[in-house]
Structures are given as structure tokens and as C-alpha cells.
Amino acid sequence: MAQGNDDFNNDDFQDMLHSMFGFSGNGFGSGFGGSSSSDAHDGPIPVDAVIDGEERRAGSGGSAAGKGSSKGGSGSSRHGGRHRGRRAPSPIAQRIAQWSRRAFIALAILLAVALVAGYWWFHPALNLQSPGVWMWVLVIAMAAIFGFKIAALRSEKHEKLFNRLVFVPAAVIVLFFLGVLWGEPFMPGNAERYATVLNTTDGDFAKDIEQVDYSEVPVIDRDSAVLLGNRAMGSIPEYVSQFEISPAYSMINYQGRPVRVSPLTYADLFKWFSNRSQGIPAYVLVDMVTQEAEVVRLKDAIRYSESEPLARNIDRYAQLKYPTYMFDQKSFELDEEGTPWWVFPVQKRTIGLFEGTTVSRVVLVNACTGETEDYAVEDVPSWVDRAYPSDLLIQQYNWSGAYAKGWLNSWLGQQGVVRTTPGTDGQLGYSYLAQGEDIYLYSGVTSVTADNSSVGFILVNQRTGESHFYSVPGATEDSAMASAEGQVQNLKYQATYPLLLNVSGQPTYFMALKDNAGLVKMYAMINVQHYQSVATGSTVAATQESYLSMLAADGTLSEDEAAASGAEEKASGKIASIAQAVIDGNSHFYVTLEGDDAIYDFALPDMLGIVRYHVGDAIEFSYAKSVEGDDAESDDAATRQVTKFGAIRATSQGKDSDEASPEADASDAAAMA
Known part of the structure; x- marks a missing residue:
């Protein structure tokens, strides 16, 4: 039996x-x-x-x-x-x-x-x-x-x-x-746990978001940074034959500047065999504001990298040193002295066996020496920018957006169910903003029905995980991108994923416009709530001035508010010299005035009227006080970006001529376009 x-x-x-x-x-x-x-x-x-x-x-x-x-x-x-x-x-x-x-x-x-x-x-x-x-x-x-x-x-x-x-x-x-x-969200109590993995509080846009400082605004995206990095790499032939640039290109705040940084890697297994004893000699640094790229040579070579196949492979090295740690997506960063480090976030599961992922610790590995440091996430050094991976933060916010009112509501009623806005390819859509010492992840928030309007946006500190939601109803990022591309449709430029900035208290989308070669040609600013109106310019300063004039014209700002927000000064005098140059496919006229050592940049096509003037002509114009990091107050020879000009009297060859007007300059620009 x-x-x-x-x-x-x-x-x-x-x-x-x-x-x-x-x-x-x-x-x-x-x-x-x-x-x-x-x-x-x-x-x-x-x-x-x-x-x-x-x-x-x-x-x-x-x-x-x-x-x-x-x-x-x-x-x-x-x-x-x-x-x-x-x-x-x-x-x-x-x-x-x-x-x-x-x-x-x-x-x-x-x-x-x-x-x-x-x-x-x-x-x-x-x-x-x-x-x-x-x-x-x-x-x-x-x-x-x-x-x-x-x-x-x-x-x-x-x-x-x-x-x-x-x-x-x-x-x-x-x-x-x-x-x-x-760990499934339909299990009792799990929906509430998912909704609280990321604690997001409401913020006040006008108070929390500082007025835009263009010395800290990334004006190019990752693809442009990769292009610039490859160009910089091509200037060093001895590296090109042996090394390649890693696809990492981590966005960090280095010495107060938003940059992307990526190490070199061995070109293949044979190149590793030939160079493994010397290590990797440099990394690539791309300034996201000035668009300058350089290959930084290291005194002590990088010996722990992704391209090492054996014991010095950085993933294997870190995991075997901390065998019980579950590492999330690592990043390549620099401390304030320029020493390269690998930053490994350590995962922690809070729901069931595999779900509710968050970050509990951070392991730092010196890329040159292999030295390691282990910190609780709240104790990481201030130079670390990416303790929380971007994709994880987006996932955590989407959990809170979906399950704040329970699992059943996420499927049936869907009251108050929101998610981050998708990118143009249907995947995750986000960008970065540098404020203070930190990098903030930015993404719009829209309803789960995926319409073309947003209910606000989030900013999440990638070092501390502090998250804030700002209720700013308006257009989604892809709608704003389409609007900006439509403004220059004859040029067939493509818009980058936008940032959301505070321009004179107005929530504003800012994006670059690139040509088919991936080069930034123009910039665009769009008011979030009125995305049909687009201001464009060949420089950031010119775009800002055009945007403020647009806000004043439609009544969003008064004339005084627009003038006060322009952050510009005026200059006048006789032209001492004038020269033309082509930079990245765009024409610029560089002008100096008698008795003034500064160089004034008239960028075409916005300042097309400058072609009328010659040496000895009198001219009056406005220029930005600070242009993408240049301190015009302290450097008399600084290049200053002209934002508008007009009301001048030409005096070439000692003969006065008729007074030109801004309207004439505008008509010239329209004719050229």
C-alpha cells in the first residue's frame, strides 16, 4: 500500500x-x-x-x-x-x-x-x-x-x-x-510598494529652477558629442591605429562644466596583446556647451577597462572583488583632479525576489590603479554624478505613475495614471541638465494614453536620487521638436531632444538643430504652453533675444521684462576692422571698433545686414553680456556675440549716408532666406 x-x-x-x-x-x-x-x-x-x-x-x-x-x-x-x-x-x-x-x-x-x-x-x-x-x-x-x-x-x-x-x-x-x-504588482500590498520606490515631491518651477545660465546649458546631444570625439581622436594618428573610443560617453559635471567623457579601448584582441603592458593612455572629453573636444593624455594609464579580456576586465574585477553585490549600469567619471574612475551602483531589491530595484551603495574603482572604495549611496563624494542610472530612475517614476492608486486602477480606470514621455523612437525619452555640482535627469510626464500634451516634467538628481515633479501643462517634447523642424523645413535640419529651461520665468524648450552631417547649425526655443511659436537663431544668444522679443510681441512678457531678461549691453562706434570667416558651415563677420579691443561676432543669417558696412562706418548694436562661458567683463579681447543692431549712419569715405533701420536688415535676411 x-x-x-x-x-x-x-x-x-x-x-x-x-x-x-x-x-x-x-x-x-x-x-x-x-x-x-x-x-x-x-x-x-x-x-x-x-x-x-x-x-x-x-x-x-x-x-x-x-x-x-x-x-x-x-x-x-x-x-x-x-x-x-x-x-x-x-x-x-x-x-x-x-x-x-x-x-x-x-x-x-x-x-x-x-x-x-x-x-x-x-x-x-x-x-x-x-x-x-x-x-x-x-x-x-x-x-x-x-x-x-x-x-x-x-x-x-x-x-x-x-x-x-x-x-x-x-x-x-x-x-x-x-x-x-x-514580486508581481497584483500581489496584495505590492502596488503601494512599487509606487513608493522613488519618492517624488511637487516643486515650484519659478522658485526651484534657476534662471537660465547659458554657460551651463548643454547645447549638443550625445550623437554630436560622439561625432566631435571621433574628430578629436583623428588628430592623434598613433592612437587611431591602436585604440578606439568607448561608446560610454558619460554625462557628468566636471569642474563646473557639463561634459561627456569616454575612455579609449583597445581596437581588437591583437592590439590589446601589443599594448596591455602600457595600458590605455587617454580618454576623450567633450564640452557640451562650447562643443570643444580633446583627447586627454594620462600620466598613469588606464589598466582596468571594458576592453580587457581577462582579470583586468572592469566588470569581472569589480564583481569578483564584491561577489555578493548586484551591480547596475556602470559609468565612467572623473574626479575634480581629472583622475578616471568607474562608478558601480549596487542594486537592492525591495519587492519579492527580483523586483522593486533601487540603489543602496556605490562602488568606485580607480581605472588606473584598481583601487576600490565602497560607499552607502547617501555618502558618495560630491564629484560623483551618476549614482542612480538614468533608465532605472525612469522605470521607478513610471512605477509610481502607474500604481499610485492601485494595481487594478492601472489597468481599468487609469485615473491619474501617468508615465514619462517617450523619445522619438518610442523608447525612453530624457535629457540632462547641469545645476550646481550635480547632473539632473529631465523627462516630461504625460498621460498613459500617450497623447501629444504633457502634464509636467520631472527633475531627478542622479547622485542623491532626489526627485521633483513640476506641473507645467503643455506640449510634449516630440511635438516641440516637430514644431522646431517645421520652422526650418527648407533646411531639413533635425532637432535634438529638448531641455526645459527657465527663461524669464517661462518654461521653455531649448534644442539644437543639426544638419544631415550631425553638425549643429542653429538653435530653437519654444514656449511649453505655446509651442506653435518658435524662435530660432544661429547662436544661443541670438536665439534667446529672438525668443524674448517673441514673448513680448504676444503679450507673455512686457517690453521692460523682455529687455531686463535679455542680459545684453549696447555698443557703438566706428568700425576699425571687419573680417569674414566660415565656422562649421556658417558665415560669421567679426568686427572691431575704434578704441575697443573686443571682437564682435555677427553671425549670419541672423545678422545679414552687416554685409552693408565697411571700415569707417558708424554702427550701434547690442551684444550678450556672457556668451557661452566667455567673461566679457574681465577679458577686453573676448569675442562677444551680437544679438541685434540697427539705427546707424554710414560714414564711409567721409560721406554720410542714409540711416539704416532694423526693418531693412530684416528685409535683407528675408530676401537671402
């Missing part, structure tokens, strides 16, 4: 084992082929077949048959019912079961070596909350089931014990699926 119960309880599971491992249907209690008589032994059982519950042992002639016949009565009474209707073990299982003890020892050693080598190469985190390590656990569990069934085949004496031990790895598999289920 007891044996019958064992078979009944294990029939369903044995079918699963048969499909997984090729075993025939033998219950955990009955063994793998069972015993046919009282002459049991400890060696392998050379089973040929099981037919109607009767075993035939391999042998020769009638002696074996007779021997089986003489004991057939007792064997049938004891075991016949137990084997009746059972399938024979698979041929592979039979062959493995007949291996010698030495073969099994050799196999065990080989598997152990393979396991250690696999761990070293793939270096999964030794943490039960890591999906990667569970793949190994499941493989080991299934291998254990296979091993126990083979052991039951080999030892009739202990077959019942081995068959019952199969439940241990089977329970591990069941535990895995329960852990996955435990």
Missing part, C-alpha cells in the same frame, strides 16, 4: 522528468526500473527491458532463464505490481548508469572545474536576488535531479533514498517561481 501511494503521488512529476531528461516513467519511490527479485546487488543493473512487469536480466542460455523462473513467483508477488505498465529507462540513462566509479569521479571533477571556470568568466553576483545567479541555480538543480535518478539506477539498495532526494532540487525550482510571483 505504501509503495502504491508513492507511485500515485509521483506520476505527474515523473512525466515532467521524462520530457526534461529523457527518463522513462519511474516514480520516485519505485526507482528507475525497480528490482525484480530478492537477489539484489550493489552494482549496476544491466536492464534490457521491462515487459508487463517482468524483468529480463542480461545473461546467456537457459540457466539465466531458469534461474529467473525459479524465483519468479516471489519476484512477481513482491514487485510485479510495482513495475506493471512502466516504461524502460532511456538508453542514455542505462549507459550512464553502467559507468564505473572512476568514470563518475572524473565526470564530477570535470563538472566542478567547468563550474568554477564558468563562474570566473561570467561572474554572476552570488546573491539570491540576482536573476543571473538563479540561472546557475536552476541548471545545478536540474543536474542534481539527473544525478539522483542515475544514482537510483545504479544502487537498488538506496534507490528509494535517491528518488526522494530529487525533491530537494525540485523544491528549489518551485521556490524560484514562487519568488517571481511574489
